[in-house]
Amino acid sequence: MGSAENVRNNEQPPFGPGSDLGSGSGIASDAGQARARLDRAASVANFRAAREVLWQHATDYDTAYRTFEWPELGEFNWALDHFDPMARGNDRPALWVVEADGSERVHTFDRLARRSDQVANHLRALGLGRGDRVLVMLGNVGELWEVMLGAIKLGVVLIPATLLLSTEDLADRLDRGEVRAVIAAAEVADRFADLPGAPLRIAVRAADDSNTVPGDSNTAPDDSTAVPAGWHDYAQVDAAAEEFTPDGPTLADDPLLLYFTSGTTSKPKLVEHTHASYPVGHLSTMYWIGLRPGDVHLNISSPGWAKHAWSNLFAPWNAEATVLVFNYGRFDAQQLLEVIARCKVTTMCAPPTVWRMLIQADLGAHRTDLRELVGAGEPLNPEVIEQVRTAWGLTIRDGFGQTETTCQIGNSPGQPVKLGSMGRPLPGYHVALLDPDGKPADEGELSLDLARRPLGLMRGYRGDAERTADAMRDGHYHTGDVAARDADGWITYVGRADDVFKASDYRISPFELESVLIEHPAVAEAAVVPSPDPLRLAVPKAYVVLVEGRTPGPELARDILAFTREKLSAYKRIRRLEFADLPKTISGKIRRVELRNHEADRTENRNPNEYWDSDFPDLRQG
Template sequence: MSEADSTEQSTADVTREFRAARDFLVAHREDYRTAYRDFKWPVFERFNWARDWFDALAVEQGEVAALTIVEEDGEVNSRTYAELGERSRKIAGWLTEAGLKPGDRVLIVLGNVVPLWETMLGCIRAGAVMIPATTLLTDADLADRIARGNVRAVVTASDETGRYDGIADDCLRVAVGEPVEGWLHYDDFAQYDGPVPDVDTAADDSLLLYFTSGTTSQPKLVEHTQVSYPVGHLSTMYWIGLQPGDVHLNVSSPGWAKHSWSNVFAPWNAGATVFLYNYSRFDAEKMLRVLQTYGVTTFCAPPTVWRMLIQADLSAVEVAIRECISAGEPLNPEVIDQVRNAWGITIRDGYGQTETTAQIGNPPGQPVKLGSMGRPLPGYAIALIDPSTDEIGDDGEICIELAPPPVPLMRGYRDAEELTAEATRGGFYHTGDVASRDEDGYITYVGRSDDVFKASDYRISPFELESVLIEHPAVAEAAVVPSPDPVRLAVPKAYVVLAAGHEPSRELAAEILQFCRDHLAPYKRIRRIEFAELPKTISGKIRRVELRTDEAAKVSAGESTEHSYDEADFKTE
């Protein structure tokens, strides 16, 4: 057998094994017990997702849309599996000819445009390591990522190229849009007719580097391999309930891990269409029309989007949606009820991190317990470990068993061996999130381990209190932190962002505090409230560490803001 025949056979074997794992999960999409018990991660020594899986789909369903993007003005850009396969091969060859080498790191800073997906597939084929990044980065953020990421190539929009002067001068630079002097013009790849690189990447070769959002520290650099996300997102595919032929819309911005989760790997593992709707400002009515017009079958959106959608008349549109997903923060039971009443679908929750794929979730066809993230997903063994005693029980930090490490787990934090060692101590990967598990195995999120605090010797979960706060119609967002107290050590204080149409006032503060007293056990009650904007990371996560520090400083100095209230203020009223 020739070397070429050997490679072809090896590729066929890899494709067949990957397909078998995928088909098993698709076949058992509503049989959680069997899927969890019998699923095994496929094990590869060598793997290149673009060659070993995407190309197989391009042959089988070549004329099926792999990607469809609808613009606000109605313009539609679409690429079939066959087109994306061919275009990404040209891009891989074009970039290689321009000097890109296997292992080179490519910073990709693009919005939801077709070249984003073409570039990612091309980079995988070329053996390059991708660093996806949001278009919202500051100049300092870009400089940090290029330096700490050891970036060798940059792909960005033409009108953003000036931001890279002086920080990426030695990089291979590609401009998407109008030609820019000193930059390769992205559209030129179409004329490339040279050889296509066939980089035979090892399964543990690097593929992706993600800068985490850094809620408590400088962003860490999460490293994923050729299999940890491409193969690992079989768990995400299972959680969402994706099937071949689905049209999947996930509301997420490029540059964050969730975008790769649900806008690249999970839907294309299933053989579904990635569907995007680009808008400058969210409009519930327009989104509903898009869902109806384009036959979206699976829909994933953050709670903020769901809350805005129910302001419109959901029952006025006939949708083809089969699965609804939400993740990331508390979702009001009222929202779940309204969607169920209008569409007959229950929104399902799930949990994962940049460091992993979907670990825990409510898969299709299973009973959903309001407030619970669900149960461990196939391929994950989850333990809850008490941070104080290291005992495994029904309350504690969410940890993943590492005997053996599951395929989707990151390789580690790049250039930070001590952080990796800390995160994987004691035979477990430690997520830093705390949860509880009930008698049926359902896991409910409690909060970040560094956010949970004690008040009068009771452990308080900010997440739990915030979930109650956002039930009040005047509350748009909330963050709960400990406020130092001479008697109780600390008391829960809520920082609240008001919904449109509501203004800060003493009367509203009293109303919200009373609402919390009516809905929380006495030891959990919120005793202080302040109407204020919330500090956030660039990815939108609330920086509670900043609120805690500021609150401690204000209490120590005896300071108070204009819109800050204590429950004691209302005792005599």
Template sequence: MSPADSSEQSTADVTREFRAARDFLVAHREDYETAYRDFNWPRFERFNWARDWFDALAVEQPEVAALTIVEEDGEVNSRTYAEMAEQSRKVAGWLTEAGLKPGDRVLIVLGNTVPLWEIMLGCIRAGAVMIPATTLLTDADLADRITRGSVRAVVASSTEAGRYAGIADHCIRVAVGASVEGWLRYDDAATYDGPVPEVDTAADDSLLLYFTSGTTSQPKLVEHTQVSYPVGHLSTMYWIGLQPGDVHLNVSSPGWAKHSWSNVFAPWNAGATVFLYNYTRFDAEKMLRVLQTYGVTTFCAPPTVWRMLIQADLSAVKVQIRECISAGEPLNPEVIEQVRTAWDITIRDGYGQTETTAQIGNPPGQPLKLGSMGRPLPGYSIALIDPATDEIGDDGEISIELAPAPVPLMRGYRDARELTDEVMRGGYYHTGDVASRDEDGYITYVGRSDDVFKASDYRISPFELESVLIEHPAVAEAAVVPSPDPVRLAVPKAYVVLAAGHQPSRELAGEILQFCREHLAPYKRIRRIEFAELPKTIPGKIRRVELRADEASKVESGSGGEHTYDEADFKEG
């Protein structure tokens, strides 16, 4: 395959070129060697995914479900491709009439509800730049995103509208749900009958901005274009093994990049159904019943969910699942084996970042090596670079070749040129993750080169948590590290040095943990605390590597420091 000259491509030409790339990967879904050798990214000068691809699917398969959401009480909401396309046109026109212009930034803070997908498609049509955000954000987080994101419009649940008072007064405000004074009512978009904008977006126009945790004082702002995610997630589609007509369930929360990966672009690139199950608290038995009842064919879940699922009797459930996927960190071999025994399906791992799409993975039909993330996916050329010598070998930092840069790679970190230059140095994009490659080309993740860690599949920046801790008057200094946990993989633990005049005690530990509960989003909650001195380098930098090793040793041996406390020691406030 080779990309066509896009200098004068019509919508039909663009659709045809995109389809050719999609169909090539679908046709070679179990022929990795051919797919990797012969695939080339389609490259366009102008591209609008809603117009150039989704609308084509809406014409070809109007009655196929594009989205199905099952609620905990059994209520089912579903939209066909034709219905989704039509409503998104109305949304685009309605928002434009309200004052939204191409290039304006829209903060979208919604759960898994039908309007989320309608609004995202509408924003793409209108040429707006989306900033998806989790509903778990604190008020301070929201204010930061509105300010640093230069937000022009906010879309949120009407029940959350009060949180935006004083921080979004200058924005177009859209409330999903009941009417809110001063806000547009989203339901009114359904009756819009005015002109529909069809913005002819350039391929390199901005489409998405994602705030992602880092080790600096503020989350990084990852910028993606009209093609980097919509076209780039062809690699994700290939890794998952999605085919037209699939029913794909991905366990992920809106606002995180993985939600766009596997709940928007990858399945709709394939012409599949995006399937969601909304629950208040995860219940393995209920999830298994949903998988069986609604004929889910492809299933992606983080390791935490897989570890919970195997606690149930998998063999008692007759599923139609063809592909099982996991991402986030390597799964335990026993989990993979239990699923294989019960369903005769092997869970396949993969790797990617907010800054990219799926880069490395085990696609369908390929030999797997337990613990390995797989091999580079079609369209990606991966090098492992020694951080100390810059030599390319079989061990080192996972890096993407930039000659040329693959379509899915982010444009860069918005308003952070130095940071962008740093990760794009030397002709490679440097992921910050370290891995090893074996003689067969399989890549195994080793660890993060900085201190960001995952807890319950959310990325946690120690700096953000430490910044809150030191706001407490009794805390002089703090360091946060992952504490191993059998279900969540890890939970945040804080090593705390007390300010003068304060002594370690159970009461003070409870007070500090409560303080953190009040000032941090739930997924960032500090769950363990220890009063101790911090190991430091000669220049005074905290050696978190020592603290991580210390904590891992304590958990393994079942011992604790003299002044160690767990949130379980305290009643919920």
């Protein structure tokens, strides 16, 4: 595809977690023996050499794509072999947490190296060891990063969890995740009260901010927060030794992370990543963002989700940059802009929702040190990109990836950006668009070539060989997303394969229609699904959530329909519109399957607050 097809067909290096996943087994074969021949020093040297290629060609996409190869790894533990050598004696800020009340804590690289050694020693003293499953349910607090690093050093398998999980969600995770230990904020401990499993439980109490001074990272826990009965106090980490000795080598393809993906049509899947696939695989994410040593990187993301690990852990620390966290409760655009300016943020990643809220503030009133801006989750509409470019002289660059992968496709630094496009395959990713027959096409399911398997691809779906085999069938990893490629090789997102539908025999991308809908000033969110129609079989129907202060009614419905007609071809026109709340997963993904089923089961009666274009004869004549 475009420049990707011109790349020489590099031989797959010995390391590729689960390199036989194309057959659906999800288990590495004899590749492990080849990997074990590489000791830690050789693995680290290969990692650094691969990183250097990306830095050397940071703004030269063609050369970076042509020359980059994933590093061959054998024994490798990212926290011990990359982070610690970079962090020891390094007093630069590694983690900078700014609270909404203005208080802040700065954790240096050296402190995090020593503190994570204490965490690893303490967890080992409590009986945890290599391969044990640990569910981590913490907010944006320093202890989260200490635990992540300490757990990686020890070799346990981490299961990140959002604070939004209910008791029912947690019961599923403890059961299917075979969780041995939980490390959670004390204030959510009650959700585990009646749940079996996870015999070891550790509570992290909120910090006592009464004597906090800017830059102080050594605040004690708030004694007014009690440690729940039967739980260990995380503060006991303070007494552990500051030097950790591993019990043996970590292999790069040892399991490291289990992510419960938020399923929109079924129970969450367990995505398994290794000590290579996420830590080292995020070299592609580092390249996409444009991270350099000394950067101050701000990522707007919540703990528990893969994107938090992407941009708040692995990508910035691969680049030896500072992770800046703005730990707010309620989003305030003005306050965020003040943090960006005061903390001299150089690189920033935020979802489209945040960018849309930011442009409501006066961007030009803030003098910033920003150099790179990226967005992920969905393409940004041109209006947002233009307003940011006018105010800051910078272009927000899109990217695409999944929980199952690192960043696969992106607009990389220094390259032309085509509005609406996700960009081109990133170094190390060989992308194919496959039609329903599995043949290459200019529009089709976005898939990854397993003959040149990217290091950043998951090992598989843990405990689900059938799903793994289906995702890895016919020599490709199938993302389930549909995309289109233009003549220059730029790729544009179309939608989830399950969401694309036909109306009057035309293929409709809900994503494209939704992107137009949210450009209307009254629309906060939208979801488009097929609605049965006796003439066309199906027509596009939009479910719309309004911004605060707007009231649903026929006048507004007509205005929104008229607005979209000006921007969409006739065959793509939205024929029906309903003002309603959108069903969502716990991670905020819209459950379109519920909306589709609702439409499929509909009677002849209209739903409340539902309007059709036939209600407005003047509109249909226009």
